[in-house]
Amino acid sequence: MQSLPDDVIWSSNYSRDMARILTSSRSIRSRQIIGLISILGPCTTRNMTEYVLEKSNIYEYKPIQKKDLKNMQSVFKGRLKDRIDNSSNKTYPGLINEGYIVEIQNEKVKQGPKHTLSLKGCLFACGLNFSNKETVQFIKNSAMNHLFFHFLYKTYEKTSLGFIKEIFLNPILDLIKRKRIDLDDDIYLNFGIIADTIGMTLYKKRSSLLKKQAYMSENREFEQIETLRKLIIYDYNPREDWYQSIVDLYYKGNARDFYEEYSEGNFEMSLFHKVMYQLLHAYHEAVPEPIPIRSGFRLPHSTAWKEKKNMKRK
Incomplete structure (x- = not known):
């Protein structure tokens, strides 16, 4: 195996029985590919290879050899799709077949197609x-085609990375480590427990502050929770254009095109809606106080709704 520094391999606390992609000795490359796409964004296997070799101690003082580029790119390509070992007849699961990575069909370049992470891949990357720095880049890149991570990035911009880790990322990691999230199952079956756990984390955080009488305007933790509250987008009886309005709010121009092509459709809204519901309830139940039927965020109507309304007026 190519000699690589730890920051290119990215260790994890996952045991080998947590997912099929971790069961073989080749799992290090699976982790590596998911990590590379997390911080590079949509990229080819050539992009991944160049990044890895540039970080390698071997090439600290000499140019990268073409044969090493070719060999490592071949290794990465071999981890993307299911592969059968002819000597043992054993099948090694590929990241695309297992639903962690999506091939970007309309961006084929000379070095091959680009790849991005699915929701399942993003959850694994947690x-x-x-x-x-890499965690921020991971959230930003994941926000390109996933509503939940776009919300995380917006929240990060107004709070802190520590807050995002505490309320969102660490609870997801804990669920995976305790096998409460089944990475080998359809990922949407895990949305409920993800949202519940995030909500419970916020509930405990706010409850603790209230009990300590530390919930004051000058308290940094108080300010971050209040900022989060203002970003929650929820309505018990959402209007017809609710989903499109959120997409319009988060994605503009080419970014909207990429989201439409490589998001996971209704599953995006399912996770987003469940998380918003739990955040709103957690915030108010921590007091406790009556729970409103909608959050205070004023969501503009979608462009399509406005155009339809204007046409009726004509």
Whole structure:
């Protein structure tokens, strides 16, 4: 195996029985590919290879050899799709077949197609030991085609990475480590427990502050929770264009096109809606106080709704 520094391999606390992609000795490359897409964004296997070799101690003082580029790119390609070992007849699960990575069909370049993470891939990446800078980049890249992670990035911009880790990322990691999230099952079956756990984390956080009488305007933790409250988008009886309005709010121009092509459709809204519901309830139940039927966020109507309304007026 190519000699690589730890920050290119990204260790994790996952045991080998947590997912099929971790069951073989080749799982290190699976973790590596998911980590690379997390911080590079949509990329080819050539992009991944160049990044890895540039970080390698071997090439600290000499140019990268073409044969090593070719060999490592071949290794990465071999981890994307199911592969059968002819000597043992054993099948090694591929990241695309297992639903962790999506091939970007309309962006084929000379080095091959680009790849991005699915929701399942993003959830797996929550358990990789990224640096703080890499974690921010992971959230930002994941926001390109996933509503939940776009909400995380918006919240991060107004609070802190520590807050995002505490309320969102660490609870997801804990669920995976305790096998409460089944990475080998349809990922949407785990949305409920993800949302419940995030909500419970916020509930405990706010309850603790209230009990300590530390819930004051000058308290940094108080400010972050209040900021989160203002970003929650929820309505018990959502209007017809609710989903499209949220997509319009988060994605503009080419970013909207990419989201439409490589998001996971209704599953995006399912996870987003469940998380918003739990955050709203957790915030108010911590007092306790009556729970409103909608959050205070004023969501503009979608562009399509406005156009339809204007046409009726003509």
